[in-house]
Amino acid sequence: xxxxxxxxxxxxxxxxxxxxxxxxxxxxxxxxxxxxxxxxxxxxxxxxxxxxxxxxxxxxxxxxxxxxxxxxxxxxxxxxxxxxxxxxxxxxxxxxxxxxxxxxxxxxxxxxxxxxxxxxxxxxxxxxxxxxxxxxxxxxxxxxxxxxxxxxxxxxxxxxxxxxxxxxxxxxxxxxxxxxxxxxxxxxxxxxxxxxxxxxxxxxxxxxxxxxxxxxxxxxxxxxxxxxxxxxxxxxxxxxxxxxxxxxxxxxxxxxxxxxxxxxxxxxxxxxxxxxxxxxxxxxxxxxxxxxxxxxxxxxxxxxxxxxxxxxxxxxxxxxxxxxxxxxxxxxxxxxxxxxxxxxxxxxxxxxxxxxxxxxxxxxxxxxxxxxxxxxxxxxxxxxxxxxxxxxxxxxxx
Amino acid sequence: xxxxxxxxxxxxxxxxxxxxxxxxxxxxxxxxxxxxxxxxxxxxxxxxxxxxxxxxxxxxxxxxxxxxxxxxxxxxxxxxxxxxxxxxxxxxxxxxxxxxxxxxxxxxxxxxxxxxxxxxxxxxxxxxxxxxxxxxxxxxxxxxxxxxxxxxxxxxxxxxxxxxxxxxxxxxxxxxxxxxxxxxxxxxxxxxxxxxxxxxxxxxxxxxxxxxxxxxxxxxxxxxxxxxxxxxxxxxxxxxxxxxxxxxxxxxxxxxxxxxxxxxxxxxxxxxxxxxxxxxxxxxxxxxxxxxxxxxxxxxxxxxxxxxxxxxxxxxxxxxxxxxxxxxxxxxxxxxxxxxxxxxxxxxxxxxxxxxxxxxxxxxxxxxxxxxxxxxxxxxxxxxxxxxxxxxxxxxxx
Numbered sequence: 001x002x003x004x005x006x007x008x009x010x011x012x013x014x015x016x017x018x019x020x021x022x023x024x025x026x027x028x029x030x031x032x033x034x035x036x037x038x039x040x041x042x043x044x045x046x047x048x049x050x051x052x053x054x055x056x057x058x059x060x061x062x063x064x065x066x067x068x069x070x071x072x073x074x075x076x077x078x079x080x081x082x083x084x085x086x087x088x089x090x091x092x093x094x095x096x097x098x099x100x101x102x103x104x105x106x107x108x109x110x111x112x113x114x115x116x117x118x119x120x121x122x123x124x125x126x127x128x129x130x131x132x133x134x135x136x137x138x139x140x141x142x143x144x145x146x147x148x149x150x151x152x153x154x155x156x157x158x159x160x161x162x163x164x165x166x167x168x169x170x171x172x173x174x175x176x177x178x179x180x181x182x183x184x185x186x187x188x189x190x191x192x193x194x195x196x197x198x199x200x201x202x203x204x205x206x207x208x209x210x211x212x213x214x215x216x217x218x219x220x221x222x223x224x225x226x227x228x229x230x231x232x233x234x235x236x237x238x239x240x241x242x243x244x245x246x247x248x249x250x251x252x253x254x255x256x257x258x259x260x261x262x263x264x265x266x267x268x269x270x271x272x273x274x275x276x277x278x279x280x281x282x283x284x285x286x287x288x289x290x291x292x293x294x295x296x297x298x299x300x301x302x303x304x305x306x307x308x309x310x311x312x313x314x315x316x317x318x319x320x321x322x323x324x325x326x327x328x329x330x331x332x333x334x335x336x337x338x339x340x341x342x343x344x345x346x347x348x349x350x351x352x353x354x355x356x357x358x359x360x361x362x363x364x365x366x367x368x369x370x371x372x373x374x375x376x377x378x379x380x381x382x383x384x385x386x387x388x389x390x391x392x393x394x395x396x397x398x
Numbered sequence: 399x400x401x402x403x404x405x406x407x408x409x410x411x412x413x414x415x416x417x418x419x420x421x422x423x424x425x426x427x428x429x430x431x432x433x434x435x436x437x438x439x440x441x442x443x444x445x446x447x448x449x450x451x452x453x454x455x456x457x458x459x460x461x462x463x464x465x466x467x468x469x470x471x472x473x474x475x476x477x478x479x480x481x482x483x484x485x486x487x488x489x490x491x492x493x494x495x496x497x498x499x500x501x502x503x504x505x506x507x508x509x510x511x512x513x514x515x516x517x518x519x520x521x522x523x524x525x526x527x528x529x530x531x532x533x534x535x536x537x538x539x540x541x542x543x544x545x546x547x548x549x550x551x552x553x554x555x556x557x558x559x560x561x562x563x564x565x566x567x568x569x570x571x572x573x574x575x576x577x578x579x580x581x582x583x584x585x586x587x588x589x590x591x592x593x594x595x596x597x598x599x600x601x602x603x604x605x606x607x608x609x610x611x612x613x614x615x616x617x618x619x620x621x622x623x624x625x626x627x628x629x630x631x632x633x634x635x636x637x638x639x640x641x642x643x644x645x646x647x648x649x650x651x652x653x654x655x656x657x658x659x660x661x662x663x664x665x666x667x668x669x670x671x672x673x674x675x676x677x678x679x680x681x682x683x684x685x686x687x688x689x690x691x692x693x694x695x696x697x698x699x700x701x702x703x704x705x706x707x708x709x710x711x712x713x714x715x716x717x718x719x720x721x722x723x724x725x726x727x728x729x730x731x732x733x734x735x736x737x738x739x740x741x742x743x744x745x746x747x748x749x750x751x752x753x754x755x756x757x758x759x760x761x762x763x764x765x766x767x768x769x770x771x772x773x774x775x776x777x778x779x780x781x782x783x784x785x786x787x788x789x790x791x792x793x794x795x796x
Contacts, residue, residue: 028600074621075581154700161597182472196445206430353725
């Protein structure tokens with residue numbers, strides 16, 4: 001098996017075809033979780049005016065006390081002028097600092113007698129206090145966001161605060177999930193003794209949705225070459241990416257590679273030195289469609305989906321950071337001499353912030369029942385014997 | 399300030415009102431990311447039959463060679479009987495093991511001459527190999543999923559594989575986000591020198607959506623008591639949770655606590671010993687509505703949203719695990735003697751899997767422009783001087 005493609009090389013080949021799925025403009029309301037594809041600069045200086053930071057009064061530092069309040073500078077109103085002399089204006093948080101004032105005293109420190117205002121005993125304001133100075137956060141035109149990042153809460157706030165009611169983001173590719181396997185029946189119907197319910201499409205859908213890929217069509221094709229070809233031709237015409245599961249092994253009824261080849265999908269590789277997931281197939285269609293043929297076994301399909309399909313899709317969005325980071329194994333784990341091992345694990349952080357992974361070896365790659373107890377898998381390089389407790393490995397989250 | 403409520407106590411009070419928002423039944427297609435609220439048991443033994451694991455032939459171990467192939471056991475077909483004598487059946491991955499066979503030899507190991515089949519030179523099958531035994535993953539009725547977990551890919555696959563076309567999940571609460579502040583204008587329109595664009599509602603929306611809370615209505619109320627009361631009465635009648643921002647300070651125009659009180663929303667607390675976010679207000683409405691009054695400053699509003707609102711909402715779904723774990727500071731950070739400090743950070747994992755946080759102190763709590771460069775914040779307990787590099791702190795992700 002040493003002539004099989006390595007995981008690293010297979011991933012390089014897949015990422016070489018990641019390309020891009022283009023960009024589109026969406027309303028800010030719909031942009032949460034999308035990947036930004038433009039540079040966002042400050043619309044104005046931030047803050048755009050000398051901004052009062054506390055409810056209280058604004059006055060000219062050094063004025064004689066008491067101060068006479070000449071009214072209120074509300075937030076959302078143009079700045080008033082502070083009259084000469086021992087004067088102040090009541091101010092609200094967020095208001096413009098009145099012209100002529102240079103210091104704010106919060107309401108908790110004030111003692112009032114009608115319109116006359118003084119400070120509580122012993123209180124000494126600092127000149128300039130509680131004023132958020134115009135432009136102190138940034139000048140107009142400062143770069144605030146750059147392309148290739150997910151739009152989380154703070155980024156959405158920056159877009160809103162700088163007047164971007166619409167925003168350019170990576171287009172989400174259209175993805176077809178295609179199940180094969182005549183033993184498979186749907187979740188809703190009856191199931192006979194020799195049949196199994198289809199589940200891979202749900203595992204893949206879950207992985208896709210949790211990464212923001214929500215343009216998904218699911219379909220089923222039979223293990224029959226002409227019927228499969230007709231169905232796959234249709235799917236290829238509708239989607240940027242096809243994710244097939246099943247039918248990529250060596251059997252007489254494993255029609256997937258044959259059908260794809262006849263449809264002009266060029267094989268990039270078939271089989272990778274890994275377990276589970278050795279029969280993985282990857283190719284590129286006549287119009288650049290990326291086509292993955294995942295093994296049909298549920299653990300294999302889910303693992304290959306997370307290890308290959310998701311990174312390719314994320315790279316196609318312009319993102320390099322997925323659900324991946326280093327972890328330390330909490331128990332030893334058996335290595336495979338000739339194959340990279342993908343070992344399901346439960347992960348967490350200990351009380352010092354060290355990421356740790358508890359191995360959950362699955363008895364067979366057909367056993368998905370207990371995969372739901374795990375958070376993802378670690379990638380163990382080929383090797384002899386055991387990887388000891390404490391080994392650092394790369395974790396991939398479901 | 400030592401008589402202010404501690405962060406820990408404030409959180410306890412909030413969680414004390416988390417309660418539940420009920421359950422609902424949804425189609426499996428719509429269940430991704432939802433929180434399961436039922437126990438899922440194996441519909442049948444898994445696998446439900448002795449399942450062939452490789453494409454190849456099935457035979458009776460110890461038969462004389464060559465074997466005569468009597469046809470094909472396809473996947474998705476009832477099990478055939480293997481004839482007596484030196485017989486085999488071609489088998490597909492996923493097929494039922496033919497009755498009378500006990501061993502599978504993969505196609506790569508076979509040498510064929512018409513219907514006669516032998517093994518490649520020197521190949522010695524193990525009796526029972528490549529058969530995934532009925533019930534070896536689990537017996538019928540085995541508990542596979544329990545309530546209170548998010549439905550990720552593997553969990554969705556378990557639901558599908560066990561015939562759950564519909565599933566009981568936590569109801570997502572209806573959430574009203576209410577902005578106050580007369581200086582605030584909308585993202586799409588013109589903005590005058592003394593005005594600022596509304597951004598908190600977008601930051602909160604991003605945080606909510608990334609946690610699966612997609613039942614959100616946004617509205618704006620003016621800084622005027624009667625108008626605010628009318629608007630809040632309407633919002634209270636429509637939502638399980640209200641998240642207000644602004645209007646909770648000490649100013650004459652900070653009408654939020656007054657308006658809520660008049661509407662029968664009982665204050666649980668006002669002000670917490672924390673920075674940013676000291677003016678945080680929390681109360682409970684006449685029909686159990688949870689009402690948060692967040693400070694209007696963007697950094698304060700976003701931080702309080704993540705620190706208090708999100709954990710309450712997640713607890714109300716039956717989840718205890720949020721975007722929270724321990725990290726080590728990569729640089730020293732100044733403590734505040736009387737207040738818990740929420741310090742924005744960028745986080746990552748080093749090459750050993752240690753979670754690390756780089757502090758990004760914000761100049762003021764009004765400065766949100768650079769918050770978008772961070773991943774969340776760490777929580778530093780009140781204290782004197784500096785927390786040294788390497789300090790372990792709790793991280794909360796945006």
